[in-house]
Amino acid sequence: MKLVTFLYQNQPTLGIVRGNGIVPVQRFSMLDLITVGSSALADIQTLSEPTLPLNESLLLAPLHAPKRNIMCLGLNYAEHAKESAWARGREAKAATHPIFFTKATHTVNGPYSDIPFDPAVSTQIDWEVELGVVIGRGGKNISRGEAMSYVFGYTVINDVSARDLQTAHSQFFKGKSLDGACPMGPWIVTADEIADPHGLAIRCRVNGVIKQDSNTSQMIFNIPAIIESLSRGMTLEPGDVIATGTPSGVGFARTPPEFLKPGDVVECEVEGVGMIRNGVR
Numbered sequence: 001m002k003l004v005t006f007l008y009q010n011q012p013t014l015g016i017v018r019g020n021g022i023v024p025v026q027r028f029s030m031l032d033l034i035t036v037g038s039s040a041l042a043d044i045q046t047l048s049e050p051t052l053p054l055n056e057s058l059l060l061a062p063l064h065a066p067k068r069n070i071m072c073l074g075l076n077y078a079e080h081a082k083e084s085a086w087a088r089g090r091e092a093k094a095a096t097h098p099i100f101f102t103k104a105t106h107t108v109n110g111p112y113s114d115i116p117f118d119p120a121v122s123t124q125i126d127w128e129v130e131l132g133v134v135i136g137r138g139g140k141n142i143s144r145g146e147a148m149s150y151v152f153g154y155t156v157i158n159d160v161s162a163r164d165l166q167t168a169h170s171q172f173f174k175g176k177s178l179d180g181a182c183p184m185g186p187w188i189v190t191a192d193e194i195a196d197p198h199g200l201a202i203r204c205r206v207n208g209v210i211k212q213d214s215n216t217s218q219m220i221f222n223i224p225a226i227i228e229s230l231s232r233g234m235t236l237e238p239g240d241v242i243a244t245g246t247p248s249g250v251g252f253a254r255t256p257p258e259f260l261k262p263g264d265v266v267e268c269e270v271e272g273v274g275m276i277r278n279g280v281r
Contacts, residue, residue, distance in 0.1 A: 001041070002187040002274075003153070005030050007058040012065075016044060017187060021051035030062055030188070034136055034152050035238040041190070061108045061184040062155055063134070063239055069102035070182055072130075072159060073226060074172060076245025077218050083253035098221045098229050101172035103159070103182050103243075111185025111274075114281040115160055117262050121178065122162035125260040125280070128246035129204035129212050129268035131197065132157040133223055134188055135240040142231040147224035150236065153188040154197060156276050157243045158204075158268045163252045163259070183268070183278045184241070194272055198222050201271040202247060207264055214247030216270070 002017035008024050014033060015022040025033075025044050033040045075081040075095060085092035109115065117125060136152025160182065166175030194200070197216060204212035221229070226242060251258040260266065260280045269275040 001045070001190045001193065003030065003033070003062065003190070004185070004187040005060045005062050005064050007060065008052070012060055015057075016047060017054060018048060018051060020054050022054050022057055023047050023049065023051055031067070031239045034134065037136060059112060059186050060110050062188045063184070063241060064108060064110070066105050066108060066239060066241060068237065068240060069104055070107065070157075070241050070243055071230065072101050072103060072176070072243040073221065073245035074099035074101055076220050077214065077247040078220055079214070079218070079248035080246055080250065081220070083248050083250070087253040087257075095220060098226055100230065101176065104177040106179050107177055107182035109180040109183040109278070111156075111183060111276040112278065113180070113183065114279045115183065115260070115266070116178070116180045117260070117280050122164050123259065124163040124252065126161045126163050126251040127204050127206060127211065127260065127266050127268070128159035128161060128250055129202055129270070130157040130159050130243040130246050131200065131202060131216055131270050131273070132184060133197075133226075133242040133244060135236050135242070136191070136238060138235060138237045140231055140235040141233065142227050142236070144224040144228045147227035148191070150227060151191045151223065152238070153190040154194055154270070154273050155184055155188050155241070156186070156268050156270045156273050157241075158183045158266060158276060158278065159243050159246060183276050185276050186274050189273050200273070203269045204249065205267040206260070211251070212247050212249035214249075216244070218247060219244060
């Protein structure tokens with residue numbers, strides 16, 4: 001099932017994508033649906049009308065107002081780890097543990113909304129296509145063997161990064177947390193629709209030119225390993241979003257470096273999940 005949050009009667013509203021239409025669901029929000037779980041999904045499964053045109057609807061991020069920061073993986077693709085080390089003049093070392101950071105909640109942006117650009121803040125805005133994992137039920141100290149049963153579904157994320165701020169502050173948070181720096185969507189695809197999330201093509205295009213082209217099979221730490229490590233001593237909650245890392249091809253590691261500028265259009269796509277498309281303004 002593909003689940004969206006869209007603007008309906010001037011309110012953010014849950015919707016089910018049916019072909020080229022959306023069936024509004026006003027009895028739940030997206031977070032309510034995730035929290036209630038399988039019984040709520042079964043309750044809305046058979047809804048089929050009224051249907052509104054998908055291409056005429058304003059889609060918001062599926063979880064447009066998350067309760068907690070977006071949880072992210074750094075350097076979780078080997079080739080990206082290598083290119084990042086090279087660009088910074090460092091020796092590439094294999095990670096023995098996942099590298100976690102977060103993006104503030106106000107970074108969350110719509111799947112087709114503009115990415116803000118303010119040259120007084122940053123002139124080194126970079127792209128990062130990622131598979132997003134949405135947690136479906138709360139848990140702590142989750143084992144790898146149980147981890148996938150905690151996944152509600154998947155979405156597409158662009159982990160937009162201000163590289164100059166990231167460098168200046170010597171850490172990830174500030175450079176990753178500018179307003180609107182986490183386009184997400186266009187929907188959540190429920191876990192039952194994706195047979196193997198570790199075998200999906202993942203791509204990013206800027207102005208139609210492919211910049212990143214890889215597969216989620218290349219993740220260093222897969223989803224069960226991520227959930228096991230992240231939940232150790234720390235409770236995960238329904239509606240938590242985990243961005244699982246980006247493959248090689250980011251702008252700052254190119255020769256010469258490339259960064260987004262006003263007028264650019266960024267498309268991030270994950271096979272079987274969807275594509276988001278954001279202009280830079």
